[in-house]
Amino acid sequence: MNTKDMTYSEAIRDAISLKMRTDEDVFMLGEDIGVYGGAFGVSRGLIEEFGPERIRNTPISESGIAGAAVGAALTGMRPILELQFSDFITIATDQIINQAAKIRYMYGGKGKVPMVLRTPGGSGTGAAAQHSQSLEAWMAHIPGLKVVQPSSAYDAKGLLISAIEDDNPVIFYEHKLLYGMKEPVPEDLYRIPLGKAVIKKEGTDVTVIATSVMVHKALEAAKLLEAEGIEVEVLDPRTLVPLDEASIIASVSKTGRVVIVHEAVKRAGFGAEIASVIVESDAFDFLDAPIERLGGKAVPIPYNPELEKHAVPQVSDIVEAVKRTLQRGKEV
Amino acid sequence: MISKEIPASLTTKQILELYHQMWLIRYFDEKVDEFFARGAIHGTTHLCVGQEATAAGACFVLAEEDKITSTHRGHGHCIAKGADVNRMMAELFAKETGYCKGKGGSMHIADVDRGNLGANGIVGGGIPIAVGAALTSKMKDLGYAVLCFFGDGAANEGSFHEALNLASIWKLPVVFFCENNQYGMSGPVKEMVNIENIGDRASSYGIPGRIIEGNDLFAVMEATGEAVERAKAGEGPTLIEAKTYRWKGHSKSDAKKYRTKEEEQYWRKEKDPIALLAVRIINDELATNDELEALQLQAKKQIEDAVEFAEKSPAPSLATLELDVYA
Numbered sequence: 001m002n003t004k005d006m007t008y009s010e011a012i013r014d015a016i017s018l019k020m021r022t023d024e025d026v027f028m029l030g031e032d033i034g035v036y037g038g039a040f041g042v043s044r045g046l047i048e049e050f051g052p053e054r055i056r057n058t059p060i061s062e063s064g065i066a067g068a069a070v071g072a073a074l075t076g077m078r079p080i081l082e083l084q085f086s087d088f089i090t091i092a093t094d095q096i097i098n099q100a101a102k103i104r105y106m107y108g109g110k111g112k113v114p115m116v117l118r119t120p121g122g123s124g125t126g127a128a129a130q131h132s133q134s135l136e137a138w139m140a141h142i143p144g145l146k147v148v149q150p151s152s153a154y155d156a157k158g159l160l161i162s163a164i165e166d167d168n169p170v171i172f173y174e175h176k177l178l179y180g181m182k183e184p185v186p187e188d189l190y191r192i193p194l195g196k197a198v199i200k201k202e203g204t205d206v207t208v209i210a211t212s213v214m215v216h217k218a219l220e221a222a223k224l225l226e227a228e229g230i231e232v233e234v235l236d237p238r239t240l241v242p243l244d245e246a247s248i249i250a251s252v253s254k255t256g257r258v259v260i261v262h263e264a265v266k267r268a269g270f271g272a273e274i275a276s277v278i279v280e281s282d283a284f285d286f287l288d289a290p291i292e293r294l295g296g297k298a299v300p301i302p303y304n305p306e307l308e309k310h311a312v313p314q315v316s317d318i319v320e321a322v323k324r325t326l327q328r329g330k331e332v
Numbered sequence: 333m334i335s336k337e338i339p340a341s342l343t344t345k346q347i348l349e350l351y352h353q354m355w356l357i358r359y360f361d362e363k364v365d366e367f368f369a370r371g372a373i374h375g376t377t378h379l380c381v382g383q384e385a386t387a388a389g390a391c392f393v394l395a396e397e398d399k400i401t402s403t404h405r406g407h408g409h410c411i412a413k414g415a416d417v418n419r420m421m422a423e424l425f426a427k428e429t430g431y432c433k434g435k436g437g438s439m440h441i442a443d444v445d446r447g448n449l450g451a452n453g454i455v456g457g458g459i460p461i462a463v464g465a466a467l468t469s470k471m472k473d474l475g476y477a478v479l480c481f482f483g484d485g486a487a488n489e490g491s492f493h494e495a496l497n498l499a500s501i502w503k504l505p506v507v508f509f510c511e512n513n514q515y516g517m518s519g520p521v522k523e524m525v526n527i528e529n530i531g532d533r534a535s536s537y538g539i540p541g542r543i544i545e546g547n548d549l550f551a552v553m554e555a556t557g558e559a560v561e562r563a564k565a566g567e568g569p570t571l572i573e574a575k576t577y578r579w580k581g582h583s584k585s586d587a588k589k590y591r592t593k594e595e596e597q598y599w600r601k602e603k604d605p606i607a608l609l610a611v612r613i614i615n616d617e618l619a620t621n622d623e624l625e626a627l628q629l630q631a632k633k634q635i636e637d638a639v640e641f642a643e644k645s646p647a648p649s650l651a652t653l654e655l656d657v658y659a
Contacts, residue, residue, distance in 0.1 A: 025472075027471065053471065054471075058498070059494075059497060059498065061494035061497065061498060063490055063491050063494050064460045064491065064493075064495050064497070065460075065498070067459070067460020067461050067463065067491060067494075068461075068464035068467055068498060069464060070460070071401075071449070071460065071462060071463060071464020071465040071466075071468070072464040072465070072467050072471075073464070074444065074449060074461065074464070074465065075399070075449070075464070075465045075469075076468055076472065077467075077472075079464075094454055094457060094491070095457070098454050098457060099452075099454070099461060103442075103450065105657050106435060106436045106440040106442075106450075107431075107436060107440065107442045107444065107450060108430070108431065108432035108434075108435050108436060108656065109433065109656035110442065110445070111442065111444040111450075113659075114659070143657050146658075168659050
């Protein structure tokens with residue numbers, strides 16, 4: 001397969017284009033996705049190729065357009081709904097939680113809602129409290145939804161193709177700070193199955209389980225620790241629902257020490273779920289130290305850049321957590 | 333009050349079928365009421381007794397491929413869209429043979445294959461979904477229209493505004509049908525809306541609004557027929573407000589303290605939609621009283637059979653608990 005250097009946002013756009021060229025039922029709707037190209041430029045150029053019928057610019061009506069996506073999906077389309085900021089999911093939640101997630105079950109296994117809700121989460125852009133949250137744990141809690149959090153351009157493309165082809169509502173969390181990140185991505189269509197984690201770096205001493213932008217921070221931390229002779233394994237679950245429990249358990253069973261890191265607020269964050277999966281499994285017997293869990297502070301994301309930065313885990317926090325876990329518990 | 337004149341396009345057979353269907357709806361809900369009162373079925377339910385003309389009249393003008401979205405008070409819509417009362421009753425009895433295999437209950441009966449996209453437990457929740465279904469019709473050039481039922485209460489939800497705006501700018505084939513039964517649970521529409529007619533809100537979306545007598549079957553058919561035709565011709569949505577009244581309380585635990593007995597009696601005595609139709613049929617000499625009574629008894633018997641079917645049906649096995657969460 002030929003590869004090309006693509007940014008995260010180009011890879012997402014590429015996935016959308018490839019599916020739209022081959023499947024007439026796939027279309028996009030969202031606010032300012034037309035000539036403006038989307039709040040973060042992801043849909044730039046798509047209206048020129050596919051026209052305004054299939055790149056459907058909408059009024060500012062998150063509840064209405066989410067419901068329209070549900071109704072279109074229920075009657076045979078495969079809508080891709082873009083919400084400009086993942087914080088705005090609060091306005092669309094009735095349609096996502098009460099309708100999309102439950103329709104198939106409530107109807108006794110009849111009907112399906114094959115839609116993707118793409119939306120960027122995360123802090124780091126100075127957008128403050130209502131445009132910087134990471135609310136993925138909310139969605140992961142709801143039976144009937146799938147939740148995806150790609151951390152790289154390659155993953156984003158392959159996961160989005162799978163999400164569009166999936167017959168269920170999929171919440172696809174992008175990250176604002178990743179949009180410009182570049183790597184070689186195959187030009188053709190390929191799929192990364194939902195529910196398959198990836199080891200981003202192999203190691204033997206400690207497993208760092210990280211999601212979204214934290215994968216990159218974990219890799220940086222791993223590099224620093226490598227200089228000190230500590231071999232960190234970095235595992236990215238890529239999808240929270242379904243969660244690749246087997247890969248997590250295997251890695252932890254190998255290393256015996258775990259640091260879990262996400263940007264979302266630590267309290268009741270998805271890291272608690274991952275920690276529980278580990279201690280409820282046979283990996284418990286392999287644990288040599290208590291699990292370290294890093295997450296955002298329990299504060300709204302502040303505007304001041306230094307405050308904002310300190311509201312979420314940084315590379316140094318991961319380095320320290322890895323060292324703590326090596327100092328605690330049994331001898332290595 | 334007397335109903336409008338019977339449209340010339342209707343055959344006597346069709347009129348009598350509608351008369352029968354309205355009784356079927358009424359007996360279904362009265363039977364459900366009886367079982368809830370006895371504690372024979374659990375959960376909750378919302379009955380449409382007294383509103384039979386809106387469901388029967390509006391669905392009558394639909395073609396088979398047309399779709400509906402319904403509400404928590406949706407048994408009538410379901411029957412009028414052609415659902416099997418046996419499977420509906422079985423659903424209320426939480427049985428495996430029910431429309432949702434016993435997992436949905438009263439508020440979630442759907443028959444997606446036959447165009448019933450489902451009742452809805454969230455007030456106003458179905459309105460944007462109807463818009464999405466209409467969008468599919470337009471994008472795939474399928475030619476069907478969507479009839480979207482909701483109540484006066486839902487007309488104050490944000491989803492109402494967002495959905496009507498979307499459908500109007502995109503000229504979608506959808507008919508917004510507001511059953512104004514005067515109360516959103518205990519809230520009288522006069523206290524909750526600052527204008528006389530919800531139908532007047534149509535003008536703010538640049539679409540036609542119709543305000544009709546919802547207990548007059550022919551008024552409902554005429555307005556809905558025109559709106560569906562308009563939708564299918566690519567002219568966009570219409571908002572219809574049908575004034576009606578629910579005879580029963582909001583749900584099973586409602587002492588109805590918010591309204592008077594006199595008001596209830598007025599709607600029952602003067603505006604019973606089935607009685608209005610009967611008077612018209614007799615006046616026009618389309619059937620005798622005996623013939624009408626036979627149709628009524630036939631409906632009653634069908635509901636008794638439905639109860640028997642439901643009672644005899646098996647419960648879903650516990651093995652189905654975690655099935656169908658995902659497609």
